[in-house]
Amino acid sequence: MEPPIRMEAPICLIENTANGKLVVNSEAIRFLSGINQPVVVVAIVGMYRTGKSYLMNKLAGAQKGFNLGATIQAETKGIWMWCVPHPLKKNHTLVLLDTEGLGDVEKGDGKNDIWIFTLALLLSSAMVYNSKGTIDQDAVDKLKFVGELTEIIKVKSKDNEEEEQKFSRHFPIFIWAVRDFHLSLQIEGGQVSADGYLENALKLKQPEMSPRNMAYNNPRICLQMYFGNRKCFVFDFPTTNKEFLQRLEEVPDDELNKNFVDQCKEFCDYIWKNADTKRVNETVIVTGHRLGELAKIYTEAVSSSKFACMEDAALSLAEMENKAAVQEATQHYEDKMKTVGFPTETLDDFMTLSSQYEDEARKIFLKRSFNDKDQQFLREYMENIQKKKEEFSVMNEAKSREVCQALIKKHSADFDKALKEGAYHTQGGHAKFKDGLKAIEKKYNMQSGKGVKAEEVLQKFIKSQQSSEIIIIQEDNALNQKQKEEEEENARKKIVAMEEELQKLQETQQEQKMEEERDNVEKTFNQLMQKMEEDKKILNEALEQVKRQKERNQQLFMDQGLPRHANMYREQIKEIQEEQKEQSGPAWYKPIVDTFKDVVVAVIPGLLVKGGTVLKETISKKYFNN
Template identity: 50%
Template sequence: MDLPVCLIENTADGKLQVNAKAADILSRITQPVVVVAIVGVYRTGKSYLMNKLAGSQKGFDLGSTVQAKTKGIWMRCLPHPTKTGHTLILLDTEGLGDVEKGDKKNDMWIFCLAVLLSSALVYNSKAVIDEDAIEKLHYVGEMAELIKVKSKDNDDDEAEYSTYFPIFIWAVRDVTLKLEFNGKPITEDEYLDNALMLQKAENAQESLEKVEQHNKYRNCIRMYFKTRKCFMFDLPTGDKEVLQNMDEVSEDQLSPEFMAQTRNFCDYVYKAAEVKYLDSVHRVTGKTLAHLAAMYTEAISSSNAACMEDVVTNISVAENTAAVKEATQHYDNRMKEKVTLPTETLDQIIELSEECEKEALQIFIKRSFKDNDRRFHTQYLKIIEQQKSEFFKRNDMESRTRCETLIQTLSQDLENSLKQGSYATLAGYQMFKEEMERIEEKYKNEPRKGTKAEDVLQEFKKSKELVGVTIMMNDKALSDQQKKIEEEKRNKEKQELERKTEESQRCAENKKTEHQRRIFEEHIREVLEKEKNERRLLQEQLQTVLLDKTREQDMYRSQGYNDHARMYEEQINDLRNKREELGSPGWMPLVVKTLCSAASCVLPPFVKIGANFLSGFVQMFNK
């Protein structure tokens, strides 16, 4: 995108809505996305930083007057400069506190949406981080009213917000102060930490209220954003005319220090801003981001709290539905490509189906998520079984049609002879037997008859049984003893045929059973592997949050804020318990049991897997 488009726009009735054109652009992005949003007071140079992140001088409108230019949230998408296979999405937001607009509710909505949609949030302000600057960031303290983590709990655990929220970057523009604290040089990050230090309360009520107000937003920033970074920018130039035309002037007209600071800022964002995640595990693509934007915008502008858990659940339903469709369509397409009907044997179509099922399963497992009750896995299994059954049925029908046509052709002389009464003569039965043997030999020598070759042959022979008996009984060349021997021989052949037919059916059933068992083992293995990886990722995420919370707690203790330090104790213990629970192997049997329950509703009874097998499988997987 050379130019940005409006992603979220203001409507005439004071609401917000997602722009259809922008949603269409996002829906065509299948790569994981890194989303960087910038917020801050209007006319503080937000758009300039966004253009620099885009690697261009123009794009987002900078404006050159006291009027705010950006309305709503504007979006620009481009290949990520350093992360191959990823898309960088930049969101430039409407300036907060626009006196012409004078709508604090709209400002709050914009701020919350920037937080919810981004993996890195840049807060842009001017000159210093002082009480006034932090007061302007009061939206952080009010977010809990519009953003909920869970739908069932009235009070969310504040520690959970930091798991979902983006990294926080404070960009301080047009800085003139020296980076010193108590006469000693400090870094930009230390400057931010010092600015976020709490005050201790005194006994006087007036002083207590003032201290609580001072600490409120600082606590929220520390609580909600586990990663915080500060960048301080010199004034780009002392030339007012150059400042008013920043998107037109060359870099050599700007301060070298300012340009170096800008490059450092961009390098950090490219490196530190990670892929946007839905729930710490599942990466967001452009298409998913379009869904997120629509759902969050609708919830917030309807004056309802945007519940992250509900939104993830709704997206999972859409994605799981699409996963079922994509995977089953892949199976159908691949079977049509691979299988030439009829296959010579049942083994051949089973082998080909198994290959296609494994491919389809990979697609389903990769795309589906949060299908804890296996509802969509059941749908997937049901459709695959229907498709497979249809392919096997068509394979048998093609084989039967071909074999019946073949045997009709080969037996034409026999049928003509029967009509003409050619076997109603001395030694006619021997002639009949020889013709039947000739037909069988030629039939068996014909290639590509398929799975129903033996069935059709036996059906043909059975259809001629009565004819053969009649010819034999009327053949004067045979004695009664010979006829008796022939009858006994025929009965033995009939019994042997029935035995072979039963054995063949049992063998075919066993092959299908073993096929289903192998496929179902693959299902269990893939689901367990995915669950194991997701739990490992969640453990890593929790460990990161745990370390951040522990550092915060240690900081409060070192500064004598014991009450605040104790506030973190419960959060830290809860995080530890969740991490240990995720690492416990007790989840495996439950997952397998749930999957088996889902499969038993779909698969034939003979493929249900016993408890001993499941127990052994879980033990084998753990090894």
């Protein structure tokens, strides 16, 4: 289990340089690269001098951290980051992003504001918009960036006029924090919640096509379309003491307005409970390392005045992660196999260890890999494992031959000396020769640790003695001619029998290897499909959530008497339902199964048996037979 990650103090993640360029801080990326836990990313944006940093410190569970400042100058430049253990989600890291205040007159560049806003949006799983006073026209106008997002953010690399309708599938939950709120939460004399207050402020004006009303409605339409999951909190004044306001991070809660303190707690509790783990492509969990890569990809795109494409970012991240997954898994298998004491006693021992380490390597690969188009990285991983497995198999066999040949040499030393000295070229010499061979064979067979080539080395040794044995038989006057012929025949039969036995052993071992390959392929397929099933489940849950959000917006527009907008959501809901239908049938898994079979055929052609097709038992019948 990875230990909790905590920064002692925030550091700059994305620096806003003097020349107006945004640059990723390498120190922050190095820190993120060490976080392998999933991250929940909460970003806060809003006009400068609105108290954003105070709320972020509260989310971190700290009194101090992000610089609050106490003057009219904006303090935070760029985007600052603070990583702390998540207070509720075990083995998760909470990443807090405090952004440079929008509308800073000292910047003199409106583009800089939308860049900061866009990066906070793309990197977060929960986005807090902080404002003061009330949600009036001025407050909504300050969110004009929302209407410009289609110019800077693309879902897919290919242009799609309606792709902004899919923003809500990828955008974070949107939380509007209204600070120094001094009104009563009432509409037309009735009490409403903070959420009801927000939704009322987002209502459209009619007639909707008049130029004035279009300008009024456009940011509201975008907010409702892009952020299907919306929440609102209102906060009282923290204190009427001006001195306290200027050093708020030093003032204990019991000296602040109790309502304000309670509202801050409710705000933090909501975010801790409801801000999800950051994901890309709706299914892929973002770790600290991946967040750092996304920060680099998006900052480069935004800072170079290109649009930030979520599809391209996911593809770039996938390629980096998949390459790393192949390397990490292969290295794990190799490192583990290097610990094996060669030679193994049997082939089964070798395969048991190899399969165990392959299981571990496979889990490493599948855990880190994602968006593996055409399973090209799975194929590379399997090819690497096959290559390494063969290398270690050859190493195991070579070590076995070395050990066995040394044993033969040790036990046959006296026999070889007697043979050279002609001790067996006498009457009755053949019987002594056979006794000598049997003694060597007995001692050899009693020795353990010989490995997988024990039979082969013994056979080669006995076969190497055959020509000497025939000469000894011919010179042995204790044998008559018929006996000599019988002994020669028996010697040849013994060699043939040993060769046949060795052939059977090799065939058995080859079948063992193939059976082990089938088992490993089946494990790979089943674990791959399990991962795909889990991703499908997550995607379906995300689709269901988006559908509910769109159904809510559809009903809101119907209630407001805006059928055109209601019909737009009706069409979007139908598209989601069609996608859900596709996810429930063979259409989602058939390409995966077909591609996997092609990968197996390419990597392990020996499994092409029984009628020229990949063995059905290698692939789960649940998918194979559909």
